[in-house]
Amino acid sequence: VEDTVEVVSPRWVYRFSTLGAGLVGAELREHMVLEPGRENRPVELSGDTMPPLFTYRVRVGTREIPLETLAFTPSAERVAAEPGAPQSLELVHEGDIGAVVAYSFDPDRYVISGRMRITGTGDQVPTLIIRLPQRLSMNEAVPQEDERALAYVVNSEREGILNTPLRNVRQQRVENGPLLWAAVKNKYFVAAALVHPESQTRFGGLIANPVTQPFSADMSVTLLPDPDGTFSFRFYVGPQEPQRLAEVGFGFEDVNPFGWRPFRMFLRPVGHAITWALYGMHDLLNVG
DSSP states (O other): OOOEEEEEOSSEEEEEETBTOOEEEEEEEEEEOOSTTSTTSEEESSOTTSOOSBEEEEEETTEEEEGGGSBOEESOSEEEOOTTOOEEEEEEEOSSSEEEEEEEEOTTSSEEEEEEEEESOTTOOOEEEEEOOSOOOOOSSSHHHHHHHOEEEEEETTTEEEEEEGGGOSSOEEEEEEEEEEEEEOSSEEEEEEEOTTOOOOEEEEEEEEOSSTTOEEEEEEEOOOTTSEEEEEEEEEEOOHHHHHHHOTTGGGSSOOSOGGGHHHHHHHHHHHHHHHHHHHHHHHOO
8 A cells, every 4th residue: 555755844845655665746835836726835846647756666687676566664654854954764675675765855955865775686786767757747827838848858977968858759769878967847846866976876878758648758767786785866856946956066057958069158157047037037926
């Protein structure tokens, strides 16, 4: 039976499923929906009728195990994270293939640190597959503005920032690694899987496949374990506030790339100024 564990701070509510230990919902308490008929509700990045934000599969040899088919026992039914007091949540599955997923949270930031250990694989090295959100919920007064902005973005160590509108995923697309992060964004918000600063392991690549739902795609990234056998990663789930993105590191402030690639280094300051202006406008519309 699936239960949901809430981790709550003044800024956000993150929800994790006991089936698979994935992040299934995120409510941003400081940001209000602007869509007519839903005004003054906190932004929810994955609605009730939408797929979860991040789920996991584990590949062992030729076998692939969706973790959402496995029941996990959480360390708490609800976690309250107050400002200045980081908190953690651990979910454990015991079986032939065992898994421990540990999350840590900073109530003042939109970053979730994750570590996972898989047991029972013998001498085979497992691969973690992190499935990204197929899209983010619409929260704007004009939904078409969010739809036009829906895209996945990756930061490749070889090719730099690559941005692909989700409406353009009409056949399988592959973004080769190593990747520092992979994100799904709309106009003002973003959900991303990022490398962990204490790990040297990068994401191996991203695969995007079309789905029947418009402005959506089925996307996943791969990750190998660190030398100690632990998978280390982070999620950013929150607003595209430039200062917060910059704090994450690894060029995440460029999740909204501007201009033709050879000229991006010159256009970047202008792009960041535009992002600041748009984000400030969204906050202004939230007032009252």
